[in-house]
Amino acid sequence: MDGLLRDGEGAERVLIDPAHETPLTPFREASADQVSQAVASAASALPIWAATLPTERAEVLHRLADMIARNADDLARIEATNVGKPLSQARRDVGRASDYFRFYAGVCDKLNGETIPLGPDQTALTVPEPVGVTAHILPWNYPISTLARGVAPALAAGATVVAKPSELTPFTALEVARLATQAGLPDGAFNVVTGGGEIGAALAGHEGIAHVTFTGSTATGRKVMQAASSPVAGVTLELGGKSPVIVLEDADLDAAADGVVRGIFFNAGQVCAAGARLICARSVHDALLAKVAAKAHAMGFGDPLDDPHIGPLISSGQLARVEGFVARAKAQGLTCVLGGARVDRPGFFFPPTIFADVPTDAEIARDEVFGPVLVTHLCDDAEDALRIANDSPYGLVAGVYTRGHDTALWLARKLEAGQVFINGFLTGGDTVPFGGVKHSGIGREKGLAGLSAYLAPKSIILNHARPT
Structure with missing residues (x-):
């Protein structure tokens, strides 16, 4: 905070390398007092950063990018080692972080207001102002890219930031904050506090916070929303998912298999938007399942720095969670056609796992596993697929594979999801608005839509008499 790296005053935490089950660098978490200090630091920098010319804000963000x-x-390398994701995926995330800052740097001098016609004796105009000090509570699965997708638009809007990375993955957030100071950001404009749930609650509920952006589970999102009600702060919540991928009988099965495998096994399935439910036409189910299983079976494990297909899960607790879901599904008599047991090697590895023809009311079909576990459902036609897809408390993303454009667009309009991919699951860019409906969240991030949370338009109405 205040542009300086300070030791935490809270508990000491020793992180575990998920690929080897060995200790990483120990560090001390922040205290509740340090959360208040960080918010005060951001508040003191707010008038300075907000008054910085838009073109100058853009220059700083371009330098940071x-x-x-x-x-x-x-x-x-830091991200791959800390999170356990393959190095190529970590490189992609770092590139996305740079791209976010570059994209929003280009927006700084384009935040225009508007005039509103009220008649000949009045002039109304709006002025976009930064909302104030913003809190960013981050997940462990995409630490650096999720940090950037919230912090970059906040800074572009002239707001200041206090970010709390997951207690499991703090390192790249601290490093980006250090680089931001070197890039010329005013001291206090970008602060990072480390710690677990108590620190997150203290930050979300702090009276100095104007907006809270949170990515994580739906259960924790509810707690964040409750905490943010104390300062009456705005919230952006990107929460859980159980995303459907619909494959109809006229689909390109090779393309669909590629999309399904990428959608559920990327980052070891630890993705909010993971395509965890394959809803497939009966006539092509077995053929598609064979293609998906063959691709998944060929995926190898290894040290993240060696860039394998699949890295480990983040922690022993997450491994136990995934194992529990799979064990209960087996005990219920569900058919496991691939995987189903942890990998016999050091590290928190779990293989690609597929359950076929699963009842739609089964636990493993309804609850978010957050691991490399796919379930399949059979459907009779597009309407049946839509019914199954929407029968979920979640609504983050969805996928559709069909050669029928009319059918694809009909499904896209009817699916209860914030983002729908047609014939290419999870292939959209980071300039496209992203967010969920139902239990998957509130608000949108990415693209120009991601700016709205950090701006407070002020309306000014000028009454003027006609000249005499």
């Missing part, structure tokens, strides 16, 4: 790109190799 360049610095992240120049340090990409080091940042990717």
Whole structure:
């Protein structure tokens, strides 16, 4: 905070390398007092950063984007080791972080207001102002890219930031904050506090916070929303998912298999948007399942720095969670056609696992596993597929594979999801608005839509008499 790296005053935490089950660098978490200090630091920097000319804000964010790109190799190795994701995926995340800052740098001098016609004796105009000090509570599965997708638009809007990375994955957030100071961001404009749930609650409920952006589970999102009600702060919540991928009988099965495998096994299935439910036409189910299983079976494990297909799960607790879901599904008599037991090697590895023809009311079909576990459902036609897809408390993303454009667009309009991919699951860019409906969240991030949370338009109405 205040542009300086300070030791935490809370409990000491020793992180575990998920690929080897060995200790990483120990560190001390922040205290509740340090959360207040960080918010005060951001509040003191707010008038300075908000008054900085838009073109100058853009220059700072462009420099930060360049610095992240120049340090990409080091940042990717830190991310891969800490999270356990394959190095190529970590490099992609670092590149996305740089791109977020570059995209929003280009927006700084384009945040225009508007005039509103009220008649000849009045002039109304709006002025976009930064909302204030913003809190960013981050997940462990995409630490650096999720940090950037919230912090970059906040800074572009002229707001200031206090970020809390997951207690499991703090390192790249601290490094980006250090680079931001070097890039010329005013001291206090970008603060990072480390710690677990208590620190997150203290930050979300702090009276100095104007907006809270949170990515994580639906259960924790509810707690964040409750905490944010104390300062009457706005919230952006990107929460859980159980995303459907619909494959109809006229689909390109090879393309569908590629999309399904990528959608559920990328990052070891630890993705909010993971395509965990394959809803497939009866006539092509077995053929598609064979293709998906063959691709999944060929995926190898290994040290993340060696860039395997699949890295470990984040922790022993997450491994136990996934194992529990799979064991209960087996005990219920569900058919496991691939995987189903942890990998016999050091590290928190779990293989691609598929349950076929699963009842739609089964626990493993309804609850978010957050691991490399796919379930399949059979459907009779597009309407049946839609019914199954929407029968979920979640609504983050969805996928559709069909050669029928009319059918695809009909499904896209009817699916209860914030984002729908047609014939290419999870292939959209980071300039496209992203967010969920139902239990998957509130608000949108990415693209120009991601700015709205950090701006408070002020309306000014000027009454003027006609000249005499």
